[in-house]
Amino acid sequence: MAGEVHFALQKYVAMAGCGNILKEPGMSLLSSTRHMSSNTVKTSLVLVLYTGGTIGMKKLNENEPCALHLDIFINELKRLPMLHDDSACYVSQGEKEISTSQRLAMPVSKLGIRIMYDIKESGKIRESKDTCAEDWIDVSVEIFDNYEKYDGFVILHGTDTMAFTASALSFMFENLGKPVVLTGAQTPIYDELTDARDNLCGALLFAGQCVVPEVMIFFDGKLFRGNRSTKVDAKSYSVFDSPSFPPLAKLSSNGEIEWHCCVEKCQEGQSFRLHTKMSQKIALLPMFPSIPVEMIKGCLEPPIEGVVMVTYGSGNIPDSRTDLITAIREAVQRGVVIVTCCPCRGGPHDVSMQLVEQGLIDIGIVPGGDITAEAALTKLSFVLGKEGLTLDERRKVSCVLLMGQAILTHTM
Numbered sequence: 001m002a003g004e005v006h007f008a009l010q011k012y013v014a015m016a017g018c019g020n021i022l023k024e025p026g027m028s029l030l031s032s033t034r035h036m037s038s039n040t041v042k043t044s045l046v047l048v049l050y051t052g053g054t055i056g057m058k059k060l061n062e063n064e065p066c067a068l069h070l071d072i073f074i075n076e077l078k079r080l081p082m083l084h085d086d087s088a089c090y091v092s093q094g095e096k097e098i099s100t101s102q103r104l105a106m107p108v109s110k111l112g113i114r115i116m117y118d119i120k121e122s123g124k125i126r127e128s129k130d131t132c133a134e135d136w137i138d139v140s141v142e143i144f145d146n147y148e149k150y151d152g153f154v155i156l157h158g159t160d161t162m163a164f165t166a167s168a169l170s171f172m173f174e175n176l177g178k179p180v181v182l183t184g185a186q187t188p189i190y191d192e193l194t195d196a197r198d199n200l201c202g203a204l205l206f207a208g209q210c211v212v213p214e215v216m217i218f219f220d221g222k223l224f225r226g227n228r229s230t231k232v233d234a235k236s237y238s239v240f241d242s243p244s245f246p247p248l249a250k251l252s253s254n255g256e257i258e259w260h261c262c263v264e265k266c267q268e269g270q271s272f273r274l275h276t277k278m279s280q281k282i283a284l285l286p287m288f289p290s291i292p293v294e295m296i297k298g299c300l301e302p303p304i305e306g307v308v309m310v311t312y313g314s315g316n317i318p319d320s321r322t323d324l325i326t327a328i329r330e331a332v333q334r335g336v337v338i339v340t341c342c343p344c345r346g347g348p349h350d351v352s353m354q355l356v357e358q359g360l361i362d363i364g365i366v367p368g369g370d371i372t373a374e375a376a377l378t379k380l381s382f383v384l385g386k387e388g389l390t391l392d393e394r395r396k397v398s399c400v401l402l403m404g405q406a407i408l409t410h411t412m
């Protein structure tokens, strides 16, 4: 079991503000690409998994609500020159076509690469408000089953729960060596004014021509680390942000990519693995002044095995409340893993937070540092779904920053 936990530590590390080291891995993608269509134009192949969301919503009939139709979506893409170049010659070199997909080809990019892509439905097609762990499993299995065949993956997803899916996948994939980029839109691709076309183009460009071996979200010109992202705006095109981590890269209007983070490649020779056991015995507990102890007790009761406690201010809980602390201690002694998350920007990075964190540790709570609620919940779900971990290992793996020491660096 210790070995299983260790994989994550060895995977790769991304550091903020280290300049552009992705040129190297990017080149290695090109040289390893299996799909060369001619001597001059290099090609890569991306699988687009369509799960639903506003990006594909279409009203077919006045009296009916908007619905999602993959065929109509693909026909729309074929009409858009930035997303399909009909004149492109794309010979599949003997590779078998998947029956439910249709291959499209982007125009040759600034880097001289022709990105070709297949589109396929994944799981139940729906708005993302209804997404659940089964959908994460469906889409992860699609990627796992098609891993060798494609150079990168794009997941079309509704925005409401995109950060949950991105976070969950980042934990479920072990030793991922190819880019997985989630995107969607504020308005359908069929609208005259829409972010859908730019978002899909950008996601394809990153998935098809860069080696960034992680799960990411591309939106409004920015590429975010998936498990650092959160939905912050329901109206503007800047839907996502990663509050405690800079965007990995930005795509400028002239198609140039500006990298902000270094991303190291995953361990050579380690095979890609998928973990699909996700516990649903988890809960989210928001702290607020005068919170009734009954609410805390109710939230910590069996069958719940893990709780993400949303702290207030710079990461505090009302720890002068003995009724509350007693309830928490009892739950911790029963084996419940309690991890904090703090919605306040910069909160847990404050030096004084070391004292707060020490106080939380003394009570038995795992300080989650600057983890997002989405990442904390999905990480807990992943950790509690893992068989054979001791309680101590569960707590250690759930923790992001334990006394300043980074644990599971790759995932956060």
Ligand SMILES: NC(=O)C[C@H](N)C(=O)O
Residues within 6 Å of the ligand: 052, 053, 054, 055, 126, 127, 128, 129, 157, 158, 159, 160, 161, 184, 185, 186, 187
């Ligand atoms: N813009 C969107 O995609 C929102 C939509 N309700 C969803 O999450 O499916």
